[in-house]
Amino acid sequence: MTAPASSRSSRxxxxxxxxxxxxxxxxxxAFWFVVRSRVIxxxxxxxxxEAGLGRSWSCTDRSVTGFPFRVELRxxxxALASARWGEEVRVQTGPAxxxxxIYTPNLVIAQITGPxxxxxxExxxxxxGWTRLEASLSHAAGGPERVSLVVTAPDARLSAPGLAPETWKAASLEAHLRRSPSRPATDQAVDLALAVKGSVLPALDALLGTTEAGDVDIQATLTQAEAFRIGLNPDALEAWRTAGGQIEVTKLVSVKGPARIEATGQFLIDQTHRPAGQLQASLAGIRQIAGIPVGGLAAGLGGLLGGRLSAQLPGAAxxxxxxxxxxxxxxxxYLGPIRLPLQPLPVLY
Structure with a gap:
């Protein structure tokens, strides 16, 4: 016997x-594979x-996975090879x-394994090296809006022929960049924030006469940032210099044991392609700078400058x-009129 049509419809x-x-x-x-294809x-x-700009990137064993809700590029x-510095620069890391x-397409998070x-x-x-490195990029149609970098236990060693290696390490490093919301568009300004905890830099230890680990907190604004759209290379640095680009340090606080430094300043690149500028600093707990006793130096300079070394920076502790x-x-x-006994600053490019 055949089931009624109404019964089949209900089933x-x-x-x-x-x-x-x-x-x-x-x-x-299908949508995920379309997105994957567009990412590729x-x-x-x-x-x-990048290759057209002289920078050749290499991603070994590249794969794009993450279905169903993510897109992961592994x-x-x-590796990076760049000829934009005259001599070839080569950089290589571990897996990345x-x-x-899918639901936040304007945010990308990256993890890179060292070293x-x-x-x-030359x-x-x-x-x-590091134990963990994570970066994030927030972008819009006009380009990057915010970039963040968090590194745990960075440990660096810079070697040069005929010179003793220079080393630096820290417990952590954080860096953040964003388009400045308070500056006019003509400034092409980017706000920067850098925080370093537990920093150990022997060159600074020798300068200040202390070996204790330090913390650094820096806030600054970089103007004419569009010059760096082509990367960080001599052409970009020269374009930035000729455009009148500056780094305006609005806050610098460095604490190293009993020593504390607070400063503001402005920096640029001069016609000889060296760093130039001025830093106005206040300090406490520092006995020497480059082997010069701070007490005697302050007293002597105070006499030369009419006793005007007691003023504090605005907002200083x-x-x-x-x-x-x-x-x-x-x-x-130079510290005031006195040239410090340091090696000449290197030419940047």
């Missing part, structure tokens, strides 16, 4: 949710553009992964003594 509705779920799953799968095309386009190792969520090994001009080499301006000029470092 069909029982399967409707499952059919709808199947259609949605097939549609989402965007990466290939970016790599081709590299067995990441960049992740973007980083770099071959630099025979120099850089070895940089109580108990800090203001120093004469630290000036970078013609490759030398």
């Amino acid at each position: 069909a509705w029982l399967y409707a949710p499952f059919l709808l779920l199947l259609v949605l799953a097939l549609g989402w799968t 095309d965007a990466v290939d386009t970016a790599l081709a553009r 590299c067995g190792s990441l 992964v960049a992740v973007g969520q 980083l090994q770099a071959t630099l001009p 025979g120099r080499t850089l070895d940089l 109580p108990g800090l003594t203001a120093l004469p301006p630290v000036v970078l000029r013609e490759g030398r470092v």
Whole structure:
């Protein structure tokens, strides 16, 4: 006996949710593969553009996975070769992964495994290790809006022929960049924030006469930042210099044991392609700078300058003594009228 048509119709509705779920799953799968294809095309386009600018990136064993809700770009190792510094610069790291969520396409998070090994001009080499490195990029149609970098236990060693290696390590490092919301568009300004905890830099230890680990907190604004769209290389630095670019340090606080420094300043690149500028600093708990006793120096300079070393910087912590301006000029470092016994500043490019 044949079942009534109304009975067959009612049973069909029982399967409707499952059919709808199947259609949605097939549609989402197709959508994910479309997004994956666009990501691959965007990466290939970016790599081709970088190659045209003299920078060759290599991503070994590249794969794009992450279905169903993410897109993950993975590299067995990441390498960069650039000829923009005259001599070839080569940088290589361990495995790297960049992740973007389907529902937040304007945010990318990347993790890179160390160590980083770099071959630099003039025979120099850089070895940089860490226990964790994570970066994030928030972008819009007009380009990057915010970039953040968090590094745990960075440990660096810079070697050069005929010179003793220079080392630096820290417990952690955080860096953040964003388009400045308070500056006019003509300034092309980017706000920067840098925080370093537990920093150990032997060169600074020798300068200040203390070996205790230190913390550094810096806030600054970089103007004419569009010059660096082509990367960090001599052409970009020269374009930035000729455009009148500056780094305006609005806050610098360094604490190293009992020593504390607070400062503000402005920096640029001069016509000889060396760093130039001025830093106005206040300090406490520092006995010497480059072997010169601070007490005697402050007293002597106070006499030369009419006893004007007691003023504090605006917003400086109580108990800090203001120093004469630290000036970078013609490759030398001056503290007020006194040239410090330091090596000349290097040419940047």
